Amino acid sequence: MEPQQYIRLSALNDMIHDTISSRFEGQRFWVLADITNHSFKADKKIHYFELVEKAQNGNAITAKMMGKSWGGGAIRIEEFEKNTGQTFTNNLHVLVQVSVDYHPLYGLSVSVLDIDSNFMLGILEQQRNATLERLVRENEYIQKEGDGYSTYNSRLQLPVVIQRIAVISSSSSAGNEDFRHTMQHNNFGYVFQIDDYYTVVQGDNNAKLFLNKLIEIYNTGIAYDAVVINRGGGSQSDFLIFDNYNIGRAVAKFPIPVITGIGHQKNVSITDLMAHTNTKTPTKAAEFIIAHNRSFELEIFSLQQNIIIKSQKLFHVHYKELSELKNDITRYTKELIQMHGEELTRTNHRIISNAKSVLYEHQKRLILTVHQLAQSPKMLIQQNKNDLVNIKNSIKNTASEYLRHEKLTLDYHQKSIQMMSPNNILRKGYAIVKVNEKIISSAENIEAGQEIEVILKDAKLKSTVKEKIQYDGRETDL
Amino acid sequence: MMEEKLTYEAAKSELTAISKEIENEEISVDELASKVKRASELIEFCQTKLKNTEAEVNKIISRMENPEN
Numbered sequence: 001m002e003p004q005q006y007i008r009l010s011a012l013n014d015m016i017h018d019t020i021s022s023r024f025e026g027q028r029f030w031v032l033a034d035i036t037n038h039s040f041k042a043d044k045k046i047h048y049f050e051l052v053e054k055a056q057n058g059n060a061i062t063a064k065m066m067g068k069s070w071g072g073g074a075i076r077i078e079e080f081e082k083n084t085g086q087t088f089t090n091n092l093h094v095l096v097q098v099s100v101d102y103h104p105l106y107g108l109s110v111s112v113l114d115i116d117s118n119f120m121l122g123i124l125e126q127q128r129n130a131t132l133e134r135l136v137r138e139n140e141y142i143q144k145e146g147d148g149y150s151t152y153n154s155r156l157q158l159p160v161v162i163q164r165i166a167v168i169s170s171s172s173s174a175g176n177e178d179f180r181h182t183m184q185h186n187n188f189g190y191v192f193q194i195d196d197y198y199t200v201v202q203g204d205n206n207a208k209l210f211l212n213k214l215i216e217i218y219n220t221g222i223a224y225d226a227v228v229i230n231r232g233g234g235s236q237s238d239f240l241i242f243d244n245y246n247i248g249r250a251v252a253k254f255p256i257p258v259i260t261g262i263g264h265q266k267n268v269s270i271t272d273l274m275a276h277t278n279t280k281t282p283t284k285a286a287e288f289i290i291a292h293n294r295s296f297e298l299e300i301f302s303l304q305q306n307i308i309i310k311s312q313k314l315f316h317v318h319y320k321e322l323s324e325l326k327n328d329i330t331r332y333t334k335e336l337i338q339m340h341g342e343e344l345t346r347t348n349h350r351i352i353s354n355a356k357s358v359l360y361e362h363q364k365r366l367i368l369t370v371h372q373l374a375q376s377p378k379m380l381i382q383q384n385k386n387d388l389v390n391i392k393n394s395i396k397n398t399a400s401e402y403l404r405h406e407k408l409t410l411d412y413h414q415k416s417i418q419m420m421s422p423n424n425i426l427r428k429g430y431a432i433v434k435v436n437e438k439i440i441s442s443a444e445n446i447e448a449g450q451e452i453e454v455i456l457k458d459a460k461l462k463s464t465v466k467e468k469i470q471y472d473g474r475e476t477d478l
Numbered sequence: 479m480m481e482e483k484l485t486y487e488a489a490k491s492e493l494t495a496i497s498k499e500i501e502n503e504e505i506s507v508d509e510l511a512s513k514v515k516r517a518s519e520l521i522e523f524c525q526t527k528l529k530n531t532e533a534e535v536n537k538i539i540s541r542m543e544n545p546e547n
Contacts, residue, residue: 308539315532318486322524325493329517332500333510340507 013104020108024100028113033065035092046070047077047088051096051110066109067098073112083117085239086124095119124243131245131270135252142252142274149273151252156276158257160296162225162289164193166217166256168210171198175232175263175282182286190293195222207244214250226289227256229271230282232263242269251275261285426457443468486527489520496520 007015033051040047046068053063069077077088086092098110132149135142141152165183169176176196183192199213200206217227229251231242241247242262251258252274260275261282272278279285418424422432432455433440446452448468454461496517499505505513 304539304542307542311535311539315528315535318524318528321490322493322521322528325490325497325517326521328497329493329500329514329521332497333514336500336503336505336510337507339503 010104013102017102017104020100020102028097028099030095030116031098031110032093032095033063035067035088035094036090038088038090044070045074047074047112049090051098066107067096067112068109069112073114076114077112080115080117080120084120084124086120087240088115092120093123124240128243128270131243131248132273134245135248135270135274139249139252142249149252151274153252153254153258153274154276156255156257158276158292159225161293163191163293164195164222164224165226165228165289166195166197166220166222166224167228167230168197168199168213168217169230169282170200171196173230173232173282175261176230178232179228179230179261179282179286182283183289186286186290188290188294188297190290192289195224207241207247210241210244210247211250214254218255224256226276227254227258228261228282228285228289229258229275230261230285232261232282239269242271244270247271248274259285259288423457426455431456484523486524489524489527493517493520493524 031051033053036050036052038047038049047070049067049069051065051067052061054060055062080086081088088094095116096112097114097116098112100108101111102108132144136144136149143150167176167179169179180194183194197213197217199209214227217224229242231239239262242260248270251271257276258274260269260272260278261280261284262269262272262278263281268278277288279288426432434453434455435446435450440446446465446468448465450465452463452465454463496505496513500510500513
């Protein structure tokens with residue numbers, strides 16, 4: 001057997017190196033892969049890891065490559081962590097720029113020269129969105145509302161004054177110190193009871209510890225007004241714990257209002273979205289609480305001011321009202337008295353004027369009467385005088401008339417008597433017949449043979465009645 | 479001396495009534511003096527009550543504004 005031709009391993013490796021170098025020298029590739037077996041030598045700032053590719057269905061590894069990163073690549077990884085809030089570590093699905101190296105001693109590997117933050121952010125965003133969707137889907141107390149979320153916790157009413165506060169933070173958090181300082185040195189003298197619940201606020205793995213702190217707070221039975229979650233200072237990569245599904249869910253249904261003061265620069269965490277109120281830093285969380293209490297105090301002040309102003313107004317109104325009433329009564333009384341006075345004066349005038357006119361009337365009548373009275377005696381005397389004259393005249397006239405008349409009558413009677421005197425009658429041829437010395441005018445009691453006397457003018461004849469003859473008296477008709 | 483149970487509101491409404499009566503000349507001269515006297519007593523009562531209340535309220539308000547004193 002001829003001795004075989006051989007080369008040294010180093011020669012082979014050199015050949016491989018030359019081949020690979022000639023093929024890959026100066027070339028860079030953007031590679032999609034997962035990280036495993038990661039380790040970091042902090043002193044030298046070198047990352048060691050493996051890039052793997054898994055089968056699409058399942059976890060079977062279909063490709064694998066050693067990887068490392070230092071120098072410029074390590075700086076890019078640091079920037080990546082800062083930009084994404086994601087630690088460069090195992091199980092990360094990354095888009096990395098690599099160069100292919102072959103080292104005779106260490107073999108084939110890739111050097112990561114750059115890592116795509118935006119790709120990572122996209123993945124994280126997808127994860128975050130998926131977590132949010134899952135929170136809404138699996139918990140009826142979480143609802144999407146516009147751009148934000150309404151949770152059981154966010155719907156809780158904050159007490160009008162916040163005084164007892166439970167704070168979850170890491171014990172070393174500078175932000176938490178800021179929070180405490182801001183709270184204790186507030187400008188308004190508000191006093192707070194702040195209980196610290198320290199946990200490791202770092203990395204997705206510590207979600208369980210964090211949850212236990214929430215449960216511990218609940219189990220104390222202390223009636224906290226609010227729970228504050230603080231995170232400030234430290235690495236940006238601590239942040240991802242707050243996108244944890246379980247923490248988000250626990251915060252969403254926690255029965256005490258949760259206020260977050262999670263310092264971050266990029267978009268808000270899921271915990272922020274599930275909480276009652278989110279602020280950007282622990283200091284801002286403290287300021288929010290102080291402002292909340294301040295607004296209550298201001299409301300009280302404004303009520304007080306209102307009471308003062310309104311009561312002063314009310315007094316003013318009442319004083320004015322009273323003064324008006326007083327003036328009214330005074331004025332009306334004066335008017336009434338004046339009115340009555342005027343009425344009295346009018347009545348007085350009327351009475352005076354009426355009395356005067358009555359008096360005048362009486363006076364007039366009196367004067368008339370007096371006048372009349374003065375006139376009457378003269379007239380009466382005159383009248384009587386006249387009457388007397390008249391009577392005198394009348395008497396005078398009447399007497400002479402009477403006398404004349406009487407004389408005439410007398411004359412007449414004288415004549416009549418003369419005429420009727422028996423002498424005269426006898427002279428005229430008549431005779432008087434007497435029987436027994438009595439003159440008769442009828443022959444009734446005269447009988448034949450009886451003595452009678454017949455008296456004539458110059459003689460008396462004593463006779464006897466021879467015969468009595470009745471006749472009708474016509475014998476006188478001579 | 480006012481009756482003890484008299485309230486500000488009652489006094490005020492009585493005052494208003496008297497004022498109306500006088501204004502409408504519903505009051506006879508006979509009762510005018512007594513009515514006006516009553517009105518003046520009521521006004522005094524109201525003013526005293528108002529002043530006292532204001533003083534009291536101001537005291538309370540000042541306590542409200544300076545709780546330390």
